[in-house]
Structure formats: C-alpha cells, structure tokens
Amino acid sequence: MSNKRYPEEFKVEAVKQVTEKGHSVADVANRLGTTTHSLYAWIKRYGPDSSQYQAKSDESAEIRRLKKELQRVTEERDIFKKSRGVLRKPVRLRYAFIKANQAVWPVRRMCKVLSIHPSGYYAWLKQPDSRQEKRRKYLLGLIKQFWLESGGVYGYRKIYSDLRDEGECCGINQVHRLMKREGLQSQRGYRKPRPKVGTENVVVANKLAREFNPTAPNQSWVTDITYIKTHEGWLYLAVVVDLFSRRVIGWSMKSRITKELVLDALLMAIWRRSPSEKVLVHSDQGSQYTSHDWDKFLKQHGLESSMSRRGNCHDNAVAESFFQLLKRERVKRKIYSTREEARMDIFEYVEIFYNVKRRHGSNNQLSPVEYEKRYEERLISVY
Incomplete structure (x- = not known):
C-alpha cells in the first residue's frame, strides 16, 4: 500500500x-x-x-464573517422583495406579514426592515381577534361543514346558496375568497393519462444489467451522488463502490454538485485500485455523468461506461443501498452545524467503520476489506 x-x-x-x-x-x-x-x-x-493549517483557519474565520454578513443582506433583500409594498400598508398588515413569515426569517430582522418595534408586534400577538375576524372564522366554519357534507364536491356558488338557506348574510365573493384561502374547491373532471410515444432517449446502454455480484474485484464499479443537510447548507457526496465486496473505493465531498465532484471520486478509486484490465463503471443519467469531461476521463483511463435507464433507480440499487445505510446509521442520528463537521463524520463512517469493520450480508457477514483479503488468500493458495 x-x-x-x-x-x-x-x-x-x-x-x-x-x-x-x-x-x-x-x-x-x-x-x-x-x-x-x-x-x-x-x-x-x-x-x-502547520503554516498551511493556520492560514486556512484565518481564511475560514474571514469567510464565516463574510457569509454571516451576506446572509443578513440577503435576508433583508428577500424581505423587501416578498413584502410587496407591505411597508406602505397599515401597521396591522405589517404585523400579519411578520407572523406569516416568522418561520422563514427572524422576527427582529423583519421588524427592523418594516420599521416596527418588536414589542409592538408581540403585544399585537396577545390581542384577541377583531369583530370582523371572528365573523370570518365563523363563516369559514360553516363553509367547511357544508363542503364536507357535500362530499367535497361543492364549489363556492353552491356553498353560498347553503349559507343563504341557513339565514347567513354574506356575499358570494366573500365565500369565494374564504374557500380559496383554505384550498377548498369543487370536484372537477380529470384527464386520463396519456400513453408514452416515441423512443426512449438512451445516452449509454445499461451494460451492467443489474449484475450486482461479479466474481472478482475491479470488474464492475457503481457510482452515485447524495446530499447531506447541514446548517451551512448542503454537502454533496459522490462515491464509487466495487460491486465485488461492496467496498467504497473512491469518494469526494464538496459544497457544489458539479462534474468535478464525480471526477475526483473516480480518480481516488483509480489511484487506490490501479486496475490492470477494463472496468465497467455504472452510473445514472445525471448531468455530471453525461458531461463530455466524464466521457473523456473514462476513455483516458480505459474504463467502460454503463448507465441506468432514465428514472429507474433500481438499476443502480447498490449505490442507493449504501446511501440508505449511511443516512440511517449515521447521518439521521446527527445534526451537523457545518459542512466540515459532516465531512469528518462521513469520512470516519466510510473509511474507519464501513470499509473495515461493518459486516455485510452479501459478504457472508464479513467487512468489505476482510472479504477482499480472504479472496486474495484463496487465490494464493490455489496458485
């Protein structure tokens, strides 16, 4: 090694x-x-x-400061963009806008942008509904009752007639607005699904054909991309798995899902394996794998391309299975504050646990590394 x-x-x-x-x-x-x-x-x-680490730390601190400032400016811009003139409206409408968007932006940030003191907003939250709001809620309750009694097929015109029969005084346009706000609508017709016509667009044939159990290493590799959620944003992970032992032989993690992500993962696999014969590399039809650089890279290193059929995740089931294990056993049990924290944890899972220690059902309950080691020992004993 x-x-x-x-x-x-x-x-x-x-x-x-x-x-x-x-x-x-x-x-x-x-x-x-x-x-x-x-x-x-x-x-x-x-x-x-190392001096490289110190320089990187200073650079990271400055980047974090700039990101925080960029986030503040972006939030203020988005608040102005979404408010659409709310700043010129009465104060109660600005309060309503803040309440409707408090899950999206911080309350104090919106109060600052909309020229409202936070104490006034919180005082408004404690006030009871106005008489008009109580009337709207009462009507909405009747509207939902009549709509459910109709089996969910009545529109606003028939609901309006039911309200008039009950002696309620309201306008038909008011009924329409209330039903639209609650997403209540009449039963409408439907269109039958149209059959697909024409020929399917095939970039590269599915040469793997779901043959997920080769007889030796470096015969068939599969690759795919997944995403990991952090408080900084998405961290994208590309892996290359040898189907013989299910070992992750190449990976790459970046903040952007570009062609360099998959190329770096495949380059790591080539460096670690150094295959002497042609290897079949299977992927989906994502834009990263259909790029000119990907095809050129495969030809330069004597690799053969294979792709899943469009929209068929079962053709690349082994890579999907690995991502499912990774998220179930590690990612779903953690909350990552930064991409760096997620990167360290995923590296530890892949290289320290999954490849070396984790038992795999298709490997006779052996880890991928141990399974390959015993295969090599059998070859030596035969020859």
Missing part, C-alpha cells in the same frame, strides 16, 4: 482522525491501509501546527 497515491482530500481527513478524533497513528494507519511513516508526514504537513 505504500506505493499508492492518495488525493489531498483523503490525507486531510486521515490527519483529522488523529488530531481531532484522538485515534492513535498506528490504529488509523492500520485501518486505512497505509504506513505510520506516511501518516506522520501528512500530520506534519496538514496538522494544526
């Missing part, structure tokens, strides 16, 4: 397992399949004492 090349992203995350997670150098080196000498060299270059 000492002659293998590792991308910088892999080295940085490996160093964090020692400097931030507290694992020993020997343990991390053993699990990642590298040497302690290499890991010490990575720590010296990317660790907390």
Whole structure:
C-alpha cells in the first residue's frame, strides 16, 4: 500500500482522525491501509501546527464573517422583495406579514426592515381577534361543514346558496375568497393519462444489467451522488463502490454538485485500485455523468461506461443501498452545524467503520476489506 497515491482530500481527513478524533497513528494507519511513516508526514504537513493549517483557519474565520454578513443582506433583500409594498400598508398588515413569515426569517430582522418595534408586534400577538375576524372564522366554519357534507364536491356558488338557506348574510365573493384561502374547491373532471410515444432517449446502454455480484474485484464499479443537510447548507457526496465486496473505493465531498465532484471520486478509486484490465463503471443519467469531461476521463483511463435507464433507480440499487445505510446509521442520528463537521463524520463512517469493520450480508457477514483479503488468500493458495 505504500506505493499508492492518495488525493489531498483523503490525507486531510486521515490527519483529522488523529488530531481531532484522538485515534492513535498506528490504529488509523492500520485501518486505512497505509504506513505510520506516511501518516506522520501528512500530520506534519496538514496538522494544526502547520503554516498551511493556520492560514486556512484565518481564511475560514474571514469567510464565516463574510457569509454571516451576506446572509443578513440577503435576508433583508428577500424581505423587501416578498413584502410587496407591505411597508406602505397599515401597521396591522405589517404585523400579519411578520407572523406569516416568522418561520422563514427572524422576527427582529423583519421588524427592523418594516420599521416596527418588536414589542409592538408581540403585544399585537396577545390581542384577541377583531369583530370582523371572528365573523370570518365563523363563516369559514360553516363553509367547511357544508363542503364536507357535500362530499367535497361543492364549489363556492353552491356553498353560498347553503349559507343563504341557513339565514347567513354574506356575499358570494366573500365565500369565494374564504374557500380559496383554505384550498377548498369543487370536484372537477380529470384527464386520463396519456400513453408514452416515441423512443426512449438512451445516452449509454445499461451494460451492467443489474449484475450486482461479479466474481472478482475491479470488474464492475457503481457510482452515485447524495446530499447531506447541514446548517451551512448542503454537502454533496459522490462515491464509487466495487460491486465485488461492496467496498467504497473512491469518494469526494464538496459544497457544489458539479462534474468535478464525480471526477475526483473516480480518480481516488483509480489511484487506490490501479486496475490492470477494463472496468465497467455504472452510473445514472445525471448531468455530471453525461458531461463530455466524464466521457473523456473514462476513455483516458480505459474504463467502460454503463448507465441506468432514465428514472429507474433500481438499476443502480447498490449505490442507493449504501446511501440508505449511511443516512440511517449515521447521518439521521446527527445534526451537523457545518459542512466540515459532516465531512469528518462521513469520512470516519466510510473509511474507519464501513470499509473495515461493518459486516455485510452479501459478504457472508464479513467487512468489505476482510472479504477482499480472504479472496486474495484463496487465490494464493490455489496458485
């Protein structure tokens, strides 16, 4: 393993397992399949004492400050854009706008933009409904009752007639407005689904054909992209999985879902595996995988492309299964404040737990690394 090349992203995350997670150098080196000498060299270059780390920390602090300022300016812009003249309306309408959007923006930020004191808004919240609002709620209750009694088929005209028969004095336009605000409408006709015509657009044929159990490593790889939610925004993860052992042999994590995301993941797989024969690489028909650079990269490294049929996730079931395990066993149990925190946790799951320790049903309850190790031992014993 000492002659293998590792991308910088892999080295940085490996160093964090020692400097931030507290694992020993020997343990991390053993699990990642590298040497302690290499890991010490990575720590010296990317660790907390390096000049590169200090410069990156200062840069990250400045970026966080600028992001916070950008968020404030963006929120104020969006509040003005959505308010649509509310600033010129009476104060009670501005209060109503704030109440309707308090789940989107901070209350104090909206009060500042709309020239309202927060104490006035909170005092307005405690006040009872006006007489007109009580009347509207009473009518809305009757409207819902008549609409449900009709089986959900009456429109505003028939509901208006029911209200008049009950002796309620109201306008037909008022009934229409109340029903529209509550999403109540008459039963309408429906159109039969039209059959699909023409031929299906096939970018690359599905050469894998759901053959998910090859007989040796480096015969078939699958790749896909998923997204991880953090308080900073989405973190996109691309992986490359060897179908023989279900081992994640390449990955990349970035804040944008671009073609470089999938290219970096595949490049890591090539560096770690160094396949001597042609490998079938299966993906979906996402724009990243149908790009010219992806096709060019495959040809340069002697790889053969295969793609799922459009809209058919079952053709790439193994990659989908890995993402389901990752989110169920790790991501759904955490709340990530930053992308960096999510990146560290996902690296630990993939490289320290999933590849090395987690038992897999298709591997006779062996981890992917152990399954490949026993396969190599069988080959040596045969020859």
